[in-house]
Amino acid sequence: MQDYIVRTMQKTLRQAVKHSPIIALTGPRQTGKSTLLRHLFPRYNYISFDAADLRLAAKNDPQLFVENIQKPVIMDEIQYVPEILPYLKLYVDKYTTTLKNSEIAGAFILTGSQVFTLMAGLTESLAGRIALFELLPFSFKELGQKPRRPLNCYRQILKGFYPVPNTAKRSPQDYYGDYLATYIERDVRQILNIKDVGAFQSFVQVLAGRAGNLLNIQEVARDCAISHATAKNWLSILETSRIIYILRPYYRNITKRTVKTPKLYFTDTGLLAYLLKYKDAETLAAGGVSGAIFENMVIMEFLKSNNNSKAGWDFYFYRDNNGVEIDLIIDKGRAFEFYEIKSAKTLRPEMAKGLSAVNLTPAKKFVLSFNEHTLPLAKNVLAAPWWAFL
Incomplete structure (x- = not known):
């Protein structure tokens, strides 16, 4: 097993989860997005929408899926289920009124490789509630x-x-x-x-x-x-x-x-x-x-x-x-x-x-x-x- 290579972005990501309810990490395929996040947040629940059963569940009832998923959570390949983005907004808005900001901060971390389909949905559906990052290959x-x-x-x-x-x-x-x-x-x-x-x-x-x-x-x-x-x-x-x-x-x-x-x-x-x-x-x-x-x-x-x-x-x-x-x-x-x-x-x-x-x-x-x-x-x-x- 190869040693983990520290990414420069780690510091700003750690800061972001303290303040933003949703963090999105995009970038080209195979730049190490999932590896970075799973290393940085090992206690987070991790799911990938590459899995057909999870993808189907999220598409069939996105509101129920968002409510029931164990949080905080890393959701990988989010571009396959754009249907859940409005319900992430609803969830965040609902709990922002009843919880302290620190309790909802960092609840969802989203990743996606297909920047062209993902970014439009993120910026339109989650404006003001999301911190956006883009990971390029190693420096x-x-x-x-x-x-x-x-x-x-x-x-x-x-x-x-x-x-x-x-x-x-x-x-x-x-x-x-x-x-x-x-x-x-x-x-x-x-x-x-x-x-x-x-x-x-x-x-x-x-x-x-x-x-x-x-x-x-x-x-x-x-x-x-x-x-x-x-x-x-x-x-x-x-x-x-x-x-x-x-x-x-x-x-x-x-x-x-x-x-x-x-x-x-x-x-x-x-x-x-x-x-x-x-x-x-x-x-x-x-x-x-x-x-x-x-x-x-x-x-x-x-x-x-x-x-x-x-x-x-x-x-x-x-x-x-x-x-x-x-x-x-x-x-x-x-x-x-x-x-x-x-x-x-x-x-x-x-x-x-x-x-x-x-x-x-x-x-x-x-x-x-x-x-x-x-x-x-x-x-x-x-x-x-x-x-x-x-």
């Missing part, structure tokens, strides 16, 4: 790694950050092949009723080749021989189920003409490397997309940090018609942070060119790379090792 911090050497970093990028390739003796090739097949069979087909699975797989493959780049959905549709509407629909499913991540451009409060096309990334680099058919870290590190995949990984690390701490940051990139570009802008509410991400060890002043050209106040500006030193690279621009921000 470098959770894995206890600070890979300073580029090749070691690319080995982890190739392996990816899902629990199974990192805790079990299973090759990334085998794991991600099965993961993709399961995702299409269990999630995508239920929502889209796709008849041509091959066309959808080709669509995902084409997107992988564009990771780290501007997303021209019209070009993607043409390359896949599908309609623009179909491409938009499939893209939406991939985004809301967290297979891909769409980074929006920043153009507020900036007078220059800016590009308003989003950029495409994959939530997990292991799946991305699998789709691009990389089988070893050496080939990946030397390949033409190594910079884009490294950038993808670093941006996902920031996103995981944001999710795990519920920091509420907003993420953007910047590009204008003059070719000025910033890989990542983080809006922290009262201040901005700008990041240029380079998979290089040698620092050059031109790496700070885009950062110097765009001014939002107050803003901190960084060039992140494999260089081990922290030093000024240009006026108000600091070069730093990428792992310093883990």
Whole structure:
């Protein structure tokens, strides 16, 4: 049995059960949601709606099911029984008037993988009564790694950050092949009723080749021989189920003409490397997309940090018609942070060119790379090792 890997989100989850009657933990399949919750709350009753008898009982009489279930309870795969969500609200409202807040707090913990069906029901039915969390695959911090050497970093990028390739003796090739097949069979087909699975797989493959780049959905549709509407629909499913991540451009409060096309990334680099058919870290590190995949990984690390701490940051990139570009802008509410991400060890002043050209106040500006030193690279621009921000 593998040792449990501590998740950064644990602290905020523990706080949430003290104050919110309902907690929901969503995220892609196989990120460890059930493992996390059962480890964190071992005294909770645990049920999974993967079980047909429980699913049927909840659907046939959701009010009775909610009233009678032993609480506090973890309800797994809640997306299979959306019928019970209004009755969770009724239960919470009923007992909030007769019990202290501390007695009803943490009564229900819900989990679900199919974010696209689950989130609408949660936000509509349980507004004001629920604390929402999203668990992504492991971060470098959770894995206890600070890979300073580029090749070691690319080995982890190739392996990816899902629990199974990192805790079990299973090759990334085998794991991600099965993961993709399961995702299409269990999630995508239920929502889209796709008849041509091959066309959808080709669509995902084409997107992988564009990771780290501007997303021209019209070009993607043409390359896949599908309609623009179909491409938009499939893209939406991939985004809301967290297979891909769409980074929006920043153009507020900036007078220059800016590009308003989003950029495409994959939530997990292991799946991305699998789709691009990389089988070893050496080939990946030397390949033409190594910079884009490294950038993808670093941006996902920031996103995981944001999710795990519920920091509420907003993420953007910047590009204008003059070719000025910033890989990542983080809006922290009262201040901005700008990041240029380079998979290089040698620092050059031109790496700070885009950062110097765009001014939002107050803003901190960084060039992140494999260089081990922290030093000024240009006026108000600091070069730093990428792992310093883990």
